[in-house]
Amino acid sequence: MNRNIHQLEAIANELRCLALRAIYLAGSGHPGGSLSAAEIVTALYFSVLNIDPACPDWPERDRVVLSKGHGCPILYAALAKRGYFPLEELWTLRKLGSRLQGHPDMRKTPGIDATTGSLGQGISVAVGMALGGKFQGKSYRVYAIMGCGEQQEGQVWEAAMSAAHYCLDNLVGIVDYNTLQIDGCNAEIMEIAPLSDKWRAFGWHVLEVNGHDIAQLLDAFAEAKNTRGKPTAIIARTIKGKGVSFMENQVKWHSSILTKEHFEQAMTELGCDGYFAAACKETSHV
């Protein structure tokens, strides 16, 4: 897809609005980690991935595993925007009978490649997908988006070791390094730094980028594609709650309820005031 950086930035902004509205209407969810991953998800779904929304199970498609499954609102927004399902379905997030579960469910949601939510597990599933691709001579690539708190799970490092062992250069691990987790900042809960050194020591090609800079992300994905013999880890420096002033770098917005006031201010800051105006009136009682 040939979109310029400005178009991609606009899409990232739109995904933020969609994700926040879904969380607002759901009455629960994880805004902070959805907003921090907006550019990563945008770069993948609107530029990098070889996918066909009309055929979500296409065997040759690139795969995305949202290992930090709680960030799924931003992923659902991207899938809806790409046409996997109607935009209106976003407003059913976390509600009974919805195809959009609180954490990604590959059996319910078109376009979701792996069921995730229990931290540390998605990266292992991504390793299996990449290994299966290599074994069957397929050329698809696998992208696993991890959280920074998730790096504390031992399974991440079991998976990292195995990906390097099997020389999975069709696998890219992205760490949404926003430095915050539920109970506080990484450094006070359990330090994960020096993160790049860790991934390098586990045999991965490591790139550090500003995770809100689409151009840097696209360059990193391109470099990963040209890297042979080892998987690539992209350590994406991000800001939790990015784009909404009162959420940025605030631990409490890992998972917090948005009031109508919060939501409206966020929309104003994101320049999406008019975007949902009509629909918001209808559903403001929610």
Next chain:
Amino acid sequence: MSEKIPNNRVAYGKALVSVGETRPNVVVLEADLGKGTQTVLFRERFPERYFPVGIAEGNMMGVAAGLATTGLVPFASTFCVFASMRAVEQFRNSIAYPRLNVKVVATNAGIEIGPDGATHQAIEDIAIMRAIPNVTVLVPSDPVMTMKLIPMVADSMGPVYVRIGRQDTPYLYDESTLHLEFGKAVLAREGYDVTIIAIGNMVCRSLAAAEILEREGISARVLDMFSIKPLDSDAIVQAARETGCIVTAEDHNILGGLGGAVAEVLSAELPVPLVRVGVQDTFAESGDGEAVLRAYGLTAERIAEAARIAMARRDGLRRT
């Protein structure tokens, strides 16, 4: 089968090879216990389809899940203790919940493994695995059954947990007459006074118990409940109706395993006296396998005694 297969582990390894011959999409994962689980036989024959993950059972479950999403049929093996407890949350969330086509075949079940001691004696795995939705739980009792079961497992859809013992075991069945179907118990011996429902290494001991009872003029039915889930409720209810009392026998905690499953059916459908032979909610200890089984009451004699107790309770109820 021309050559005698000593135990269910070797039967698994051999069955895996034969499954591999005709099914190119079968791959095997192993967490550094290939010699114990006998998946080494597959490694020798199909090295390109054998993926060791090292001593990392949680990752093994996730990698198996990922492989399954690509259309492959992964068999993931380790010891029961690690498959059902070390990696159970990975199994639940990455495999069972999304109904992925992963076959976990775990060996070294129960206290019969002996000398390695309680850390390696899985007595909870059936209870744990059968509580997880979407999972088929199977416990073959002899090499003939294991050889027959593994191809069925390979051809089934969805997550399966197969529990296999370590020790040598006698042949109980004839290959040509053994008919297996998930959810259908195998009638190992017909009888009318009491029913012994058994799994795994306790089936041969239950058959021995039936012979002890026969000498006393008691006719004992033996059901091999190899399919723990789906469970053959019909066979259990029929046994309750026809023999009026039941004994269960398992190398597993009496809580939540076969005894628990049978108790659930009986209490809901047709309550009759039930005596559960198994590990009595305690950790066992090191020792020769047979000695450990004896010390913890997993013997033919104990099963026969349980049958007498069950019959006495039944007859007491009938008198009152």
